[in-house]
Structures are given as structure tokens and as C-alpha cells.
Amino acid sequence: LAKTTQPISMDSYEGQEVNITCSHNNIATNDYITWYQQFPSQGPRFIIQGYKTKVTNEVASLFIPADRKSSTLSLPRVSLSDTAVYYCLVGDYERNTGFQKLVFGTGTRLLVSP
Amino acid sequence: DTEVTQTPKHLVMGMTNKKSLKCEQHMGHRAMYWYKQKAKKPPELMFVYSYEKLSINESVPSRFSPECPNSSLLNLHLHALQPEDSALYLCASSQDVGSATEAFFGQGTRLTVV
Numbered sequence: 614l615a616k617t618t619q620p621i622s623m624d625s626y627e628g629q630e631v632n633i634t635c636s637h638n639n640i641a642t643n644d645y646i647t648w649y650q651q652f653p654s655q656g657p658r659f660i661i662q663g664y665k666t667k668v669t670n671e672v673a674s675l676f677i678p679a680d681r682k683s684s685t686l687s688l689p690r691v692s693l694s695d696t697a698v699y700y701c702l703v704g705d706y707e708r709n710t711g712f713q714k715l716v717f718g719t720g721t722r723l724l725v726s727p
Numbered sequence: 728d729t730e731v732t733q734t735p736k737h738l739v740m741g742m743t744n745k746k747s748l749k750c751e752q753h754m755g756h757r758a759m760y761w762y763k764q765k766a767k768k769p770p771e772l773m774f775v776y777s778y779e780k781l782s783i784n785e786s787v788p789s790r791f792s793p794e795c796p797n798s799s800l801l802n803l804h805l806h807a808l809q810p811e812d813s814a815l816y817l818c819a820s821s822q823d824v825g826s827a828t829e830a831f832f833g834q835g836t837r838l839t840v841v
Contacts, residue, residue, distance in 0.1 A: 641737065647793065647828040647829070654815065654834075654835070654837065655834055655835065656817045656818075656832025656833050656834055656835050657769070657770065657817075659740065661831055662829060664782075683775060700769065702828060704828060710782055710824075712775060712777065712782055712783060712824040712827070713824060713825055713827040714783065714827055715760070715772065715819070715827045715830055716772065717769035717826055719769060
């Protein structure tokens with residue numbers, strides 16, 4: 614059962630780059646690493662997913678070292694609207710069914726100030 | 728259409744009431760999920776439906792009864808709830824259970840049990 618560890622909270626200022634690191638020491642060979650963003654009283658929103666090296670989309674970049682035991686979500690030039698909780702997840706397969714479940718860890722609360 | 732729509736947005740019910748939460752998606756997704764989220768906690772998986780069949784029940788009390796009438800709809804029937812069941816209830820869908828990590832979430836129903 615892969616679990617993730619993230620900082621509980623981070624503070625930043627507008628225009629800065631924010632890097633949130635997640636540890637997943639027991640990640641399985643076929644697990645992907647996924648990040649979600651959640652604003653208060655809203656459902657989580659998929660941000661980015663990767664398996665190894667680097668993935669970039671219009672919102673963020675995801676850096677994954679060769680051993681895949683950690684990953685870093687990079688948010689370039691954050692704004693006030695990036696204040697949210699960011700969750701790092703890895704695959705969690707249900708033994709009986711073989712289904713993959715989305716299991717959220719504690720997440721990182723990012724506060725962006727002016 | 729990449730939306731998951733949940734109704735109602737807010738619900739207040741007494742402990743003897745029977746109510747239902749509804750969820751709808753038109754993305755052709757074959758996996759649908761119910762999550763429960765308490766304040767300042769991560770979402771917790773309750774049920775997983777795959778191809779309209781209940782596939783995973785995370786030991787949820789029987790006062791919560793899920794139903795999947797067709798591939799686009801998911802209901803959660805509530806009966807004899809307790810005040811501690813007050814929470815944000817989130818519905819999500821994904822292409823299938825193999826792509827559970829790329830899920831789309833609804834805005835949630837804020838449930839208050841009095």
C-alpha cells in the first residue's frame with residue numbers, strides 16, 4: 614500500500630515559483646504519480662500526472678527522479694488564486710478486485726499572499 | 728462536456744429523514760465514485776461503481792445506500808443519519824476503474840444533519 618508524505622502547509626508570495634515535494638518510498642513499479650488541487654467547498658481538480666522524469670502542462674510541472682521515491686510539483690509564478698490544498702497520490706490497488714482507487718493523503722495547504 | 732453535476736448543493740436533514748444525493752456525468756465514464764470529506768480533512772472513498780455495478784464498499788454504514796440507475800447517474804440514499812455524518816459529499820467519475828487517478832469531481836453536496 615503506497616502512501617505519500619507532504620508538508621502540511623507552505624506560504625508563498627505572488628509571482629514566486631512554488632515547489633511542493635511529496636515522498637512515496639513504497640511506490641510500486643506500475644504506479645503513476647498524480648496531483649490534485651482543491652479549493653474550499655469544491656471538489657478536487659486533476660492537475661498533472663507522471664511516471665518518470667518530467668511532465669509539463671499549462672498549469673504545472675512535475676519532476677520525478679529516477680528512483681521515483683519522491684516527486685515535486687512546481688507551480689510557476691503563483692497568484693492569489695493558487696491558494697488551495699494540493700494532494701499527491703500514487704496508485705492504490707484494491708487486492709480483491711484489482712481496481713485502482715484514488716486515496717488522498719493529508720495534502721499541502723498553500724497560502725499565496727500579495 | 729467535462730462536468731460532474733451534483734444536486735442539491737446544500738442539504739439540511741433531520742436524523743429521521745430520508746433524502747437522496749444525485750450525481751450526473753455525460754462524459755461516457757464507466758466508473759463513478761462517492762467520497763465523504765470532513766472539514767480540513769482529505770476526501771475519503773466510500774463507494775466505487777464500475778459499469779453500473781457496485782465494486783467497492785469501504786465498510787460504509789448501511790444508512791448510506793448507493794444506487795447507479797444507469798451509466799450517467801449515481802445516487803446516494805440517506806436514512807437515519809447522525810450529526811457526525813455532516814460533511815461535504817463528493818461524486819467523481821473516471822473513464823474506468825483503471826484510470827481512477829484521473830477522476831473528475833463534482834462540486835459536492837454540503838450535508839448538515841440536525
